[in-house]
Amino acid sequence: MFYQLYELNHAALAPVRAAADLMRLAYSNPFNPLSNTLFGRTVTASLEVFERTTRRYSKPAFGLTETVVDGRPISVHETVGWRRPFCNLIHFERSLPAGHPADPRILIVAPMSGHYATLLRGTVEALLPSADVYITDWIDARMVPMTEGRFDLDDYIDYVIDMLHHLGPDTHVIAVCQPSVPVLAAAAVMEKANDPLSPSSMTLMGGPIDTRINPTAVNKLAKDKPLKWFEDSVVMNVPWPQPGFMRPVYPGFLQLSGFMSMNLDRHMIAHKDFFMHLVKNDGEPEKHREFYDEYLAVMDLTAEFYLQTVKEVFMKHSLPKGELMHRGERVDPSAIRKVALLTIEGENDDISGVGQTHAAQTICTNIPDTMRMHYLQPDVGHYGVFNGSRFRREIAPRIVAFTRAQARSSRPAVTRVIKGGKSA
Incomplete structure (x- = not known):
């Protein structure tokens, strides 16, 4: 009502x-x-x-029509080559000059947490000069008819796996905030299955891998209320005449x-x-x-995805405890061996506290030290982890360098761990 x-x-x-x-x-x-x-x-x-x-406010446009490669302006065109009821995969296709060497192929998994993927416009813009960029464009749940079925955390993980299969080998994936959990889970599922199309690297930025560490106000709310409270208080049915009429959603x-x-x-x-x-x-x-x-x-988010995320990520802490399930099988982060890991946090993050994303480094026990790195960006909050001047100047170059170094054909002997902007 x-x-x-x-x-x-x-x-x-x-x-x-x-x-x-x-x-x-x-x-x-x-x-x-x-x-x-x-x-x-x-x-x-x-x-x-x-x-x-x-x-x-309606969904904004990305509006990225141009970038600069090798000091020259080139045009950029948005195309959609992969579609599902709850997501489109947008490719920012660059008109590269002949003979330009291949850049890293990067899949940015945008958060499904209320805002559109265009919130990451600055993230895409900063990476375009150096990478072949794709991004998940999640669909507003109120626009998806009930006939298309449910969409929960298991489906989210399946979507990520399917997109990686679509993009092919040597793809690098970046998860911004909320998708850090399903992206890590997708990598674990693929590695456990010896999937040759598992990503070459995953970059987790400001994500709630283990919300028991340095909990924020968002984390405390989920702990203070029972799941039944969320079901009764924030889950509602889409009203008529929207296409998703009667779909249970978190508005x-x-x-x-x-x-x-x-x-x-x-x-x-x-x-x-x-x-x-x-x-x-x-x-x-x-x-x-x-x-x-x-x-x-x-x-809007589908109710089943929202409630499952609250339960598994913020209440039960299933992933860091080794208890997260996907399609009846336990998600095992220790199965990840060939996927390099970069974790990025903001010093002043009030959404995902410092240490919550770094926890991925602890639970992914079998990634070699030469394939892992952590970076703590001083003087930025949650938004500054993926956007703004410090992101463009200090974070984006590190992401590009990491993806280039971790291409499976050119991995180095040593990868440094960086904290607080200084080598450790």
Whole structure:
């Protein structure tokens, strides 16, 4: 019922939003003598803030049409070569010059945690000059009809394995946050089966491998509430007339509410500053618009995937305990021997605490020391692990170097462990 009320409220506000947008255009029109007055700018700013805080944000576009390779700009085209009901695999196909040597093939597994894969636009953009990049484009569960069946953690692992089979040998996989667990599980399943198409390397970034270590507010919530509470409180059916009508989901707007409440003061200050910049006609309001156009665009998750993740990852800690099951078989991280491992954490991460991702280094006991590395990035939070200036300058080059070094045809004799930006 709560989801239906949310939809009804959104629909009821639609004409008010339309009127606010019309008034904003009228007051900001340069032919309106009030547009350059303090009163006119205040009205315009108020109307824009109202419209932006009450709208539903649609899925953004990646918009990556160009990159630079060897100092030359080249075009980039998005193609989709692998499709499933709950995910498309996007390839950022570069128009490389003839004779350019092969770059590492990288599969980025985006988080299925409420935001669209476009949240990793900066991640893709930083890797494009040096890699052949693919990314998982997860589908909003409210847009998937019930006839397509369920999607749970087992299916997630199967999807990752299927994508690696599709991409072929010597593929490198990067998991950003939530997919660290299913990606590690997929590698373990493939290695146990002696799958020749297991990835050459996996990079786990800010992921909840073992949430018993340095628990954050997100981790504590999952521990403080029984699974039944999550089933009763946050799982809802998709309302009519959406294509996924009656599908049980964890709505994206609830996930967004949780994220925003963790830093509510910061978001309120950002919106106040945005309003004042509009009134004073200074600053760079476009940066605010771009960030929140992305941040406020959310998608629903299937209830079975969400509840299984809460139970296995945050409550039972099944993977680090060696108790995670996939299709009736135990997932054994010690089976991983040929997949190199890079773990990356942010010093100020308040979503996945320091040490939670590094735990993968402990449970993957049979990866040779020459094929593993850990990096702790100083002075960044969760978002900075995969985006921003420090990611572009300090993290992305390390990922590219690691993938190049760990191509199965050119693995070195020694791989250093790096902590806090210094060699160890």
